[in-house]
Amino acid sequence: MRVFAIAEHRLGELNPTSFELLNLANKIKGDGTSEAVIIGDETLSNSLASHADTVWSISGDQLENYNPESHADVLLQLFKREPPDTVLLGNTSQGYELAPLIAAKLHCPIVTDIVEASPEQKGLTVSRYIYQGKLMVDLKISRTPCILTVRQGIFKNEAKLSGKIIKLKLNPTKPPKRRFLKLIEPEKCEVDICKADAIVAIGRGATASLQLATKLAALIGGTLAGSRPVIDSGLLTKDRQVGISGKTVKPKIYIALGISGAFQHTIGMKDSELIIAVNKDPQAPIFNVAHYGAIADVQEILPKIINKLEEHPPTPTT
Amino acid sequence: MRIFVLVKHSPSPESLLRVSADGKSLDPTCLTYDINEWDRYAVEEAVRLKEKHGGEVVAVSVGTNCDATLRKCLAMGVDRAIKVPAEPGFDASMAAEAVVDVLKCEAFDIVLSGFMSQDANNALVGALAAAKLDIPFATAVTELSVEGGEARAVRELEGGYREEVALPLPCLVTVQSGINEPRYVSIMGIKAAKAKELKDHPVKLGDATVSTERIYAPPTRRAEIISGAPLEVAEKLIELIRSKGVLR
Numbered sequence A: 001m002r003v004f005a006i007a008e009h010r011l012g013e014l015n016p017t018s019f020e021l022l023n024l025a026n027k028i029k030g031d032g033t034s035e036a037v038i039i040g041d042e043t044l045s046n047s048l049a050s051h052a053d054t055v056w057s058i059s060g061d062q063l064e065n066y067n068p069e070s071h072a073d074v075l076l077q078l079f080k081r082e083p084p085d086t087v088l089l090g091n092t093s094q095g096y097e098l099a100p101l102i103a104a105k106l107h108c109p110i111v112t113d114i115v116e117a118s119p120e121q122k123g124l125t126v127s128r129y130i131y132q133g134k135l136m137v138d139l140k141i142s143r144t145p146c147i148l149t150v151r152q153g154i155f156k157n158e159a160k161l162s163g164k165i166i167k168l169k170l171n172p173t174k175p176p177k178r179r180f181l182k183l184i185e186p187e188k189c190e191v192d193i194c195k196a197d198a199i200v201a202i203g204r205g206a207t208a209s210l211q212l213a214t215k216l217a218a219l220i221g222g223t224l225a226g227s228r229p230v231i232d233s234g235l236l237t238k239d240r241q242v243g244i245s246g247k248t249v250k251p252k253i254y255i256a257l258g259i260s261g262a263f264q265h266t267i268g269m270k271d272s273e274l275i276i277a278v279n280k281d282p283q284a285p286i287f288n289v290a291h292y293g294a295i296a297d298v299q300e301i302l303p304k305i306i307n308k309l310e311e312h313p314p315t316p317t318t
Numbered sequence B: 001m002r003i004f005v006l007v008k009h010s011p012s013p014e015s016l017l018r019v020s021a022d023g024k025s026l027d028p029t030c031l032t033y034d035i036n037e038w039d040r041y042a043v044e045e046a047v048r049l050k051e052k053h054g055g056e057v058v059a060v061s062v063g064t065n066c067d068a069t070l071r072k073c074l075a076m077g078v079d080r081a082i083k084v085p086a087e088p089g090f091d092a093s094m095a096a097e098a099v100v101d102v103l104k105c106e107a108f109d110i111v112l113s114g115f116m117s118q119d120a121n122n123a124l125v126g127a128l129a130a131a132k133l134d135i136p137f138a139t140a141v142t143e144l145s146v147e148g149g150e151a152r153a154v155r156e157l158e159g160g161y162r163e164e165v166a167l168p169l170p171c172l173v174t175v176q177s178g179i180n181e182p183r184y185v186s187i188m189g190i191k192a193a194k195a196k197e198l199k200d201h202p203v204k205l206g207d208a209t210v211s212t213e214r215i216y217a218p219p220t221r222r223a224e225i226i227s228g229a230p231l232e233v234a235e236k237l238i239e240l241i242r243s244k245g246v247l248r
Helices: A017-028 A042-049 A068-081 A095-106 A204-219 A228-232 A298-311 B037-053 B067-076 B092-103 B125-133 B187-194 B230-243
Strands: A002-006 A033-039 A054-059 A086-090 A110-119 A124-130 A135-141 A146-150 A164-169 A179-184 A198-202 A223-226 A253-257 A274-279 A292-295 B002-007 B009-011 B033-035 B056-062 B080-084 B110-114 B137-147 B150-156 B162-168 B171-175 B197-200 B211-216
Touching (some): A002 A017, A017 A110, A017 A146, A033 A068, A042 A164, A068 A095, A095 A110, A095 A146, A095 B125, A124 A146, A198 A204, A204 A298, A274 A298, A274 B230, B002 B037, B009 B067, B033 B037, B037 B137, B056 B067, B067 B187, B092 B125, B110 B125, B125 B171
Parallel strands (some): A274 A292, B002 B056, B110 B171, B137 B171
Antiparallel strands (some): A135 B211, B009 B033
């Protein structure tokens, strides 16, 4: 099977997801090939070649900045010449747009955010999470080509290859309707949660416990953080958001209060040294990431922890 | 301005999720349905655009039982609603096909939808519909304005980065949560909604592009569960916190 992986870059650097896509490509290609595609930055081809059988390095007019229409346009030109069986993209802000665009133009099946793929006699079976991580589903795709976007951080086992690099000059057939205006840097923040040794994080199930969580954070010398719904509701500022669109943290201890544990959050905290989760929902996927869990109401358990700590006041080390 | 908003009547992830005997679906009696979380933000944004620029907001939903969600949209300020009585399940391509069938019969300047659904989490229907209609689009938008025949949208990227893009009308935008504060449905709104139009738009959908083999609980469970009376649990948790040396 010919498996194409669409690499991603921003500000001159490859997104590490690009290598993970190639790892998956190598896993499922069988006696076929893994083929990386990089658009708009030839200098990055060499590092991709160590993971792929072939690297297609595409340059052309106005391809330097990501634009879904221009990038889809040249990819479709490439696929006309070199027909793929499977096309892999990151489940990223680029993949969200490029993948459906290609799928719609090729009239082919698309599945997003997959965490596993196995070749079958005819087609592929892929696995993905649904219901924000609470359940999984296996889907069978029997038509080729198919487009898949792949969750980050799953396919880590690297192959050592030395693929050939093929340079192609392809110009978009028409100017894109959508115009890129500017990249906006992350906002300057008043707190740096990445530096904290201890983090007390609240989620949707703990919005009523903000004061208690603040108190606990103060008692253990920790910093308060939150998952997306808490930031959306304005309870905490954006600089305290942990997750894919916020910060990635690795504190010594991470206390997740009322956080269900969708992937968008857990990717930002799963490497913490010790993760303790309190959630009243036993199905909450946070328990798949936490080291210790308590199935309990935050509002009930938190005052007890705080009372105990206040009985024997600890001295925070920081 | 003619504004369309795509909404899904969707099971809440907070429902009890019990896999049915066939292993391929969820026990419907345990599920509680409501408007998809992300779509609430899309409806609010659509109504705000209308309040600023005038015109009409039309809600479109695909599903045989989506009346309650469409009524909610009408109560939030949407002018009329179109229901496509079909069940595409988790197949986003089929849902997009249904939406495109409706939009091809209507004139519109901008289409809004939620960034993803809270059940399938595909984040596909809006983008696929835009691609099939050949109109420009942007996903995961956190700021939106329309001026002089084009939309300006700020998209969320990774790690706190964002990008601003311009989309000539007609265009489609998928809305990230937190873009606004969705209004609550008022009694007046519910009363007004009763007089508004909710019509069916039947479609004939093609074959499914993917088939569901199995639905199951995720295989891993790493956490050691601390059980006992709340006080015991609290004590054990304090012990754990102390073990990492953040407390003396």
